[in-house]
Amino acid sequence: MKKKLYFGSNLKMYKPIKETVEYLQSLVEHTKDISRDEIELFIIPSYTTLESAVNKVDRNYIKIGAQNMCWEDEGQFTGEISPVMLKELGLDLVMIGHSERRHVFGETDVEENKKVKAALNHDFTTLLCIGETAEEKNFGISAEVLRTQLKVGFHDVPVSQVPNIWVAYEPVWSIGVNGTPASADYAEEMHKVIKECLQEIFGDASKDIPVLYGGSVNPGNANELIVQPSIDGLFTGRAAWQADKFDKLIRDAKATYEAAQA
Numbered sequence: 596m597k598k599k600l601y602f603g604s605n606l607k608m609y610k611p612i613k614e615t616v617e618y619l620q621s622l623v624e625h626t627k628d629i630s631r632d633e634i635e636l637f638i639i640p641s642y643t644t645l646e647s648a649v650n651k652v653d654r655n656y657i658k659i660g661a662q663n664m665c666w667e668d669e670g671q672f673t674g675e676i677s678p679v680m681l682k683e684l685g686l687d688l689v690m691i692g693h694s695e696r697r698h699v700f701g702e703t704d705v706e707e708n709k710k711v712k713a714a715l716n717h718d719f720t721t722l723l724c725i726g727e728t729a730e731e732k733n734f735g736i737s738a739e740v741l742r743t744q745l746k747v748g749f750h751d752v753p754v755s756q757v758p759n760i761w762v763a764y765e766p767v768w769s770i771g772v773n774g775t776p777a778s779a780d781y782a783e784e785m786h787k788v789i790k791e792c793l794q795e796i797f798g799d800a801s802k803d804i805p806v807l808y809g810g811s812v813n814p815g816n817a818n819e820l821i822v823q824p825s826i827d828g829l830f831t832g833r834a835a836w837q838a839d840k841f842d843k844l845i846r847d848a849k850a851t852y853e854a855a856q857a
């Protein structure tokens with residue numbers, strides 16, 4: 596059966612307001628003929644651009660999200676942004692536990708769990724990012740690491756909230772300018788581990804949770820990744836930051852997936 600494909604990008608700490616809005620508007624123009632029953636498209640720009648982005652971009656075509664969020668509604672948390680503040684902007688989704696939050700800023704699985712629960716309780720689509728480091732991979736404990744991140748990250752999350760849950764698998768060693776993309780076989784193997792673990796946590800309801808691959812996705816590997824049975828979408832950084840190039844990557848991947856289903 597043909598599944599809906601998910602394509603998204605995290606803009607990290609790139610693109611100020613004007614550039615972000617132009618990029619989003621251009622991405623809408625490029626992709627608006629592709630049925631949103633067949634693809635889900637989302638972009639996660641920096642905080643300072645969000646108000647302009649939600650006001651100036653047609654969100655029938657693109658969901659817009661935040662890159663991080665505090666677990667408390669308000670309080671003595673200098674420098675943090677609360678779910679209430681993000682809700683006020685009318686955002687669609689919140690990303691939790693991106694590799695750079697975990698490994699540059701030291702966030703823990705327990706903190707990600709608090710954020711996941713807060714985001715779900717505020718009715719955001721909640722994208723939990725997980726992934727093992729190179730060292731963990733070398734020790735042969737990738738599956739154990741992913742299972743831990745999922746079991747702690749979704750601890751105490753009721754099955755009723757599954758419709759708002761997305762997961763991105765981004766091996767830390769595959770991300771960014773120094774990253775090495777995971778092979779399609781390796782990514783598929785890890786996605787299977789993730790789907791089995793989600794089944795343990797949420798039962799059959801977990802079948803509706805999209806699991807996206809991220810980490811040096813590019814025009815050279817997107818097609819072989821998207822045809823893997825356990826990969827539901829591509830979470831892309833650098834290769835998505837020009838609207839015309841991202842549009843082409845999406846169209847090529849979609850066509851390759853459809854050809855493989857025929």
Ligand SMILES: O=C[C@H](O)COP(=O)(O)O
Nearest residue numbers: 605770771810811832833
């Ligand atoms: O959030 C996106 C990931 O960090 C992937 O970034 P990248 O495609 O530039 O490696």
